[in-house]
Amino acid sequence: MTAATGRSNLQERVISGVVLIVAVLALTWAGGIWFRLLSAAIGGAILYEWMAMALPQHRSPHRLVLAVLLAVVLLMLVVGISGTTLLLALAAATILAATHAAYAKVGFWPVAGLAYAGLSAISLAALRGGDWAGLAATLFLFAVVWATDILAYFVGKAVGGPKLAPSISPGKTWSGAIGGTLAGIVAGVIVALWVGAAWGVAAMLVTGFALSVVSQLGDLFESSLKRRFGAKDSSQLIPGHGGVMDRVDGLVAAAFAMFVIGALAAGVDAPAHAFFAR
Structure with missing residues (x-):
């Protein structure tokens, strides 16, 4: 791959990512049937x-x-x-x-x-x-997962070092995983404080850490699935990113973990209330 091709792919990846983030945030804010x-x-x-x-x-x-x-x-x-x-x-x-x-x-x-x-x-x-708690919990989830994903990519590229799981995903490094986790924790705490969460900073740190780790495990799971079936990307639906699964693997894993914890604490129909409630 030439330098020009690499820059072009990165630009395509960034543009697609920004468009997706804006669209997802708009639908998240709208809530209701739009988010469903x-x-x-x-x-x-x-x-x-x-x-x-x-x-x-x-x-x-x-x-x-x-x-x-x-x-x-x-x-x-x-x-x-x-x-x-x-x-x-x-x-x-x-x-x-x-x-x-x-x-x-x-x-x-x-x-x-x-x-x-x-x-x-x-x-x-x-x-x-359909309420404020759900909006706050979803924004918190997005902040942790997106920050983890973005910083893991750039820190891994910049620092390199030992591979995280070479038999599953050769491109991932421990430096990227650690950098992504720290970024996810910081982003989660910032969003939690911004929306006025009542829980303490220690709880925010633990929750952010757990969701960041789970999101990276979800990413590795999808990588192992693609390797099992000999696929480079899950599809080519998203320019520069591959398929939908390639973009949401960490998100859905973290969302499921957050849903299970919330459902056990506050009920299946109001899981966000276990994390954010006025």
């Missing part, structure tokens, strides 16, 4: 890319089964069905998909994709909810 539509779109794109990697083209009947089952769950999400009902619907859809997979002999991975896509969409939508 965004969550559903992310879930749908994840399943599409997952099937492209894990399910051969000649398995189109099973592709259709997975798509229809997820579409039902995502439609329920968009119209505002409660989180508990959505989880039950996703569980039922996963069981039906597993039954069909056993009959069609297509293996475990496509069914895992359905569960992964559905949980990603449900976690994001449930966290945002």
Whole structure:
């Protein structure tokens, strides 16, 4: 790759990233059905890319089964069905998909994709909810994950050093992981203080650290998935970034972790209240 090509790719990556961030923040601020539509779109794109990697083209009947089952769950999400009902619907859809997979002999991975896509969409939508706590929690999540992702990339490029997981993702380094984690913690604390969180700085630090680490594990999981199926990118839907999964792997992992903790503490339908409540 020439220097000019590298600069061009970086510019394309930055422009696409800025456009995506602005669009996502606008939909997050709007909340309601707009954010639920965004969550559903992310879930749908994840399943599409997952099937492209894990399910051969000649398995189109099973592709259709997975798509229809997820579409039902995502439609329920968009119209505002409660989180508990959505989880039950996703569980039922996963069981039906597993039954069909056993009959069609297509293996475990496509069914895992359905569960992964559905949980990603449900976690994001449930966290945002429809109130101030949901907005605050989602902005906190974005700040931690985005700062982690951006600084891990640039610190890793600038500092280099020992590889984090060379057998999974040869480009990632320990310096990038540490730099990204520190950036995620700082960004999370800044946003938490900005929105007026009542919890102490120590809790903000711990939460930011945990979500940053989980987001990087989510990134590694997606890298291992691509390596398993011999894919460089999950798709080419986003210029300079590859696919949707390439952009949201860390986000959906951290969102799921935050959703689980919040659901256990404050209920499935108001997980953000475990972190932000007036």
